[in-house]
Structure formats: C-alpha cells, structure tokens
Amino acid sequence: MVSHDPTYPLFPIASFLSFLLALVPLPWHAQAWNSGTCAFMIWTAVANLNLFVNSLIWKGNVRNPAPVWCDISAKLYIGVSLGIPAAVLCISRRLYCLLALQATSLTRADKRKMVAIDICIAIGIPVIGMVLHYVIQGHRFNILEDIGCYPSVYNVTLAYPLYLMWAPLLALVSLVYSVLTLRSFYLRRVQFAQLVSSTSGMSVSRYLRLMVLACVDIMFNLPLGILVIWIGGRGMGPDPWLSWEDTHYGFSRVDKFPAKLWRLDPMYEVSIELTRWLPVFCSFLFFALFGFAEEARKNYRKAFWRVASVFGIKPRPASPKAPKSLLPRYAICIIP
Known part of the structure; x- marks a missing residue:
C-alpha cells in the first residue's frame, strides 16, 4: 500500500x-471536580484514538472493511468537533465564575451544580449535534484515503444552523467569557490570589494555566470553524433544503475519495489536515501545561512507588528533622 500522506508515519505515532x-x-x-477540564481530556483522547485507528486501516486505500466502525467513527468526528470547543467553553465559564464570584467559598451543592451545568454543555451539546447531523447526512459516510471514515454533510442551507455554526459559536461564546475574565482579573488583580484560592481551592498557577489553555484553543477553533463555513459557501454556495426524502435519497451508499482526488482542492486539504491535527495539538498543549506541574509530579511519584511496591521496592524513609527550638541559633557563624 502506497500512502500519499506526507506525514506518515508521524501522524499515527503522534495521535497515539x-x-x-x-x-x-x-x-x-477528576478528584478536584474540574469537570470542564476532564471533558476536554476525554474528548481529546477519543478524537486521537479514532484518528489513530483510521490512519492505520486506511493507509493508501479506500476499501470498506469495517462499515460499522465507520458509522461510529464518522459520528465521533461530529461529536469531537463540538465536544472540544464545548469543553473549552466550560473551562472559560468556570474561570470567569470563580473570579467574579462574590461568595467567600463554594459549598458542595455549588460544586455539584457547576458540574451538572458543565456536563450539559460538554456532553449534551455534542450529543444533540450528533443527533441533528442525521437530518443533513446525505449518505452513510465517506472514506478518504489516508484519513479513513469521514462524516457526510449534505451542503444545504439547513446544514449551517444544525451543525456547521455550532463550533464557531461555541468558540465565540468562550471568547466573550475569556474577555470578561481578563477584565475581572484587571479590576481585581490585587486580591486575585486570595479570591481564587478562597472560592475554589484552586491554585493561582492552575488558574493561569487553564486561562492559557482556553485562550490558545479559542485562537484555533474559531478560525477553523469559520474556514469550514467559508469552504462550504464557495462557488455556488449551499443548495436549498428541499425535503427529508431528497436529502436522504440513496442514503446507504458510501463515497470513496482517493488522496489524489480530495487533495486537489488546497483549501479542502488544509481544512482536513487542520481538523485531524488539532486534537493532537490540544493534547500536547494540555500535557505541556499540566503534565509537569507540581501536582502532576506528586502523582507521578505516588504511581511510581505504587508500582515499585509490587516488586518489594519501597521509598527510603525520610530522616527525622530536629525541632527548630533545638537548632543552634548562631549556626551560620559556627559553620566555617
């Protein structure tokens, strides 16, 4: 099998x-009740696993060996395309609420309410999007060489309010929350550290890292969503939606596109590549921000010693420290 993908085998390695x-x-x-952040990690992991499998199975071919997998995979594309920006919206909203909150602390009931709202946004919106996609799904799915299963979106006017507008709209709302958060940060910068820690137990470092994550993701998701809409509107633009029967005529067919064909349009190729590389970028960005923090290193040490204890290896006990009252007051003068 000859692959026309210039990034192979880099992409499957990076996606895994x-x-x-x-x-x-x-x-x-999850222990800290960071539901929006957890949703971001889960959607990103699902996206990368889906992309990894597809990049291996459809390397250099457009065969259809697993139609049921493609039904699931194509729907996951829809869910991920809405799930990641929805999770970013949850993060942006949470950051704004924590900074603008007037209460001195969050009760357990408050946390449960915030988690419930996050779940409705980060899970509910993608699920609704996957259901509504069926309305403008022209046929079963597409297969793109080197890419794999890809959702079919019939380019009709109804496709824009039902699916294509959602991702940029979510990114736009996240952008508004981020601007409001920066404004609140500027107005309350003096008591920022005390406010963040007292209202949520969240460290200032984690708060700022989440701000960076949300802002960077908005910078990519918003232009990508606009680019997809612009590509769909080029030329003669979308067709009018006539009826359910017209849209779903010949629904069971599977369209197959060799790489030489779907790569003929440079803008379409750019949108496809950005769509599959964005989850990879999101994952590496998230790990760069949170994978080396103090809380992460602490959990790495716990996990290491938990595994090591299976083999009878235990950490060396810490040497007892002398009470401060027993230490010489003039030690700096005594030590040569």
Missing part, C-alpha cells in the same frame, strides 16, 4: 501518544 498524554492528568483533575 496524544491519546495517552491526554488521559495522564485525568485522575487528579
């Missing part, structure tokens, strides 16, 4: 590593 890296910080973020 991204799948693993996205899940590494999940346990301690």
Whole structure:
C-alpha cells in the first residue's frame, strides 16, 4: 500500500501518544471536580484514538472493511468537533465564575451544580449535534484515503444552523467569557490570589494555566470553524433544503475519495489536515501545561512507588528533622 500522506508515519505515532498524554492528568483533575477540564481530556483522547485507528486501516486505500466502525467513527468526528470547543467553553465559564464570584467559598451543592451545568454543555451539546447531523447526512459516510471514515454533510442551507455554526459559536461564546475574565482579573488583580484560592481551592498557577489553555484553543477553533463555513459557501454556495426524502435519497451508499482526488482542492486539504491535527495539538498543549506541574509530579511519584511496591521496592524513609527550638541559633557563624 502506497500512502500519499506526507506525514506518515508521524501522524499515527503522534495521535497515539496524544491519546495517552491526554488521559495522564485525568485522575487528579477528576478528584478536584474540574469537570470542564476532564471533558476536554476525554474528548481529546477519543478524537486521537479514532484518528489513530483510521490512519492505520486506511493507509493508501479506500476499501470498506469495517462499515460499522465507520458509522461510529464518522459520528465521533461530529461529536469531537463540538465536544472540544464545548469543553473549552466550560473551562472559560468556570474561570470567569470563580473570579467574579462574590461568595467567600463554594459549598458542595455549588460544586455539584457547576458540574451538572458543565456536563450539559460538554456532553449534551455534542450529543444533540450528533443527533441533528442525521437530518443533513446525505449518505452513510465517506472514506478518504489516508484519513479513513469521514462524516457526510449534505451542503444545504439547513446544514449551517444544525451543525456547521455550532463550533464557531461555541468558540465565540468562550471568547466573550475569556474577555470578561481578563477584565475581572484587571479590576481585581490585587486580591486575585486570595479570591481564587478562597472560592475554589484552586491554585493561582492552575488558574493561569487553564486561562492559557482556553485562550490558545479559542485562537484555533474559531478560525477553523469559520474556514469550514467559508469552504462550504464557495462557488455556488449551499443548495436549498428541499425535503427529508431528497436529502436522504440513496442514503446507504458510501463515497470513496482517493488522496489524489480530495487533495486537489488546497483549501479542502488544509481544512482536513487542520481538523485531524488539532486534537493532537490540544493534547500536547494540555500535557505541556499540566503534565509537569507540581501536582502532576506528586502523582507521578505516588504511581511510581505504587508500582515499585509490587516488586518489594519501597521509598527510603525520610530522616527525622530536629525541632527548630533545638537548632543552634548562631549556626551560620559556627559553620566555617
């Protein structure tokens, strides 16, 4: 099999590593009730696993050996394309609420309410998007050489409010929350550290890293969503939506596109490549921000010694420290 993908085998390697890296910080973020952050990690991991499998099976071919997998995979594309920006919206919203909150602390009931809202946004919106996609799904799915299963979106006017507008709209709302967060940060910068730690137990370092994550993702998701809409509107633009029967005529067919064909349009090729590389970038960005933090290193040490204890290896006990009252007051003068 000859692959026309210039990034092979870099992409499958990067996507599999991204799948693993996205899940590494999940346990301690789940313990801290960071539901938006957990949703971001889960959607990113799902996206990378899906992309990894497809990049291997459809390397240099457009065969259809696993139609059921393609049904699932194509729907996951829809879910991920909405799930990641929805999770970023949850993060942006949470950051704004924590900084603008007037209360001195969050009760357990408050945390449960925030988690419930995050789940409705980060899970509910993608699920609704996957269901509504069926309305403008022209046929079963597409197969793109070197890419794999890809969702079919019939380019009709109804496709824009039902699916194509959602991702840039979510990114735009996240952008508004981020601007409001920066404004609140500027107005309350003096008591920022005390406010963040008292309202949520969140460290200032984690708060700032989440701000960076949200802002960078918005910078990529918003232009990508606009680019997809612009590509769909080129030329004669979308066709009018006539009826359910017209849209779903010959629904069971599978369209197959060799790489030489779908790469003929440079803008379409750019949108496809950006769509599959963005989850990889998101995963590496997240791990760069959270994979080396103090809380991460602490959990790495716990995991290491937990595994090492299976083989009878235990950490060396810490040497007892002398009470401060017994230490010589003039030690700096005594030590030569």
